[in-house]
Amino acid sequence: KQEVTQIPAALSVPEGENLVLNCSFTDSAIYNLQWFRQDPGKGLTSLLLIQSSQREQTSGRLNASLDKSSGRSTLYIAASQPGDSATYLCAVRPREGGSEKLVFGKGTKLTVNP
Amino acid sequence: DAGITQSPRHKVTETGTPVTLRCHQTENHRYMYWYRQDPGHGLRLIHYSYGVKDTDKGEVSDGYSVSRSKTEDFLLTLESATSSQTSVYFCAISEPEWGYEQYFGPGTRLTVT
Numbered sequence: 001k002q003e004v005t006q007i008p009a010a011l012s013v014p015e016g017e018n019l020v021l022n023c024s025f026t027d028s029a030i031y032n033l034q035w036f037r038q039d040p041g042k043g044l045t046s047l048l049l050i051q052s053s054q055r056e057q058t059s060g061r062l063n064a065s066l067d068k069s070s071g072r073s074t075l076y077i078a079a080s081q082p083g084d085s086a087t088y089l090c091a092v093r094p095r096e097g098g099s100e101k102l103v104f105g106k107g108t109k110l111t112v113n114p
Numbered sequence: 115d116a117g118i119t120q121s122p123r124h125k126v127t128e129t130g131t132p133v134t135l136r137c138h139q140t141e142n143h144r145y146m147y148w149y150r151q152d153p154g155h156g157l158r159l160i161h162y163s164y165g166v167k168d169t170d171k172g173e174v175s176d177g178y179s180v181s182r183s184k185t186e187d188f189l190l191t192l193e194s195a196t197s198s199q200t201s202v203y204f205c206a207i208s209e210p211e212w213g214y215e216q217y218f219g220p221g222t223r224l225t226v227t
Contacts, residue, residue: 044206107156
């Protein structure tokens with residue numbers, strides 16, 4: 001059974017710092033991996049989608065990498081800002097039967113201090 | 115904005131009553147999903163649909179049923195609500211053409227007393 005882990009559960013950094021959020025998964029047989037942002041009391045906003053054949057994706061100050069063989073993904077945030085404060089979730093789409101589902105990690109709560 | 119709305123946004127109901135949550139999308143996307151989000155468990159898939167009248171179970175489907183009679187609407191029904199179904203419910207959509215990237219609605223906060 002696929003399991004997704006995000007460590008740390010919470011992270012606090014000063015504004016302007018570059019930071020990395022980690023995501024690990026137990027089964028490398030995945031179609032893709034997706035990173036989301038969730039603000040308190042809100043829905044999930046898709047940040048980046050990495051297909052299993054890709055190594056990384058970039059959007060603005062965000063860069064996500066995927067190492068399928070080691071079961072790891074990282075989300076790099078450059079020059080962090082207070083507006084980046086949110087919970088960041090990663091999710092994988094397994095290749096096993098019923099592949100339409102996503103398996104989520106429990107998230108990393110990021111606080112960027114002014 | 116993926117054009118997804120959920121209704122109601124907040125609901126308080128009593129144990130044993132039936133509850134229906136609605137997810138509405140405006141652009142005829144094929145795949146629709148229902149998730150619940152709980153502290154300590156994260157997001158878990160309840161049911162999903164891959165077309166009109168085509169649905170399947172997720173990992174936490176017990177106590178829930180779904181229906182999709184039109185492309186744009188995906189309904190989640192709690193036949194007899196229990197306190198364990200107090201949660202935040204999210205709807206999502208996806209398309210194969212997007213690489214199955216999922217886009218989420220704003221959520222419904224359900225409290226069962």
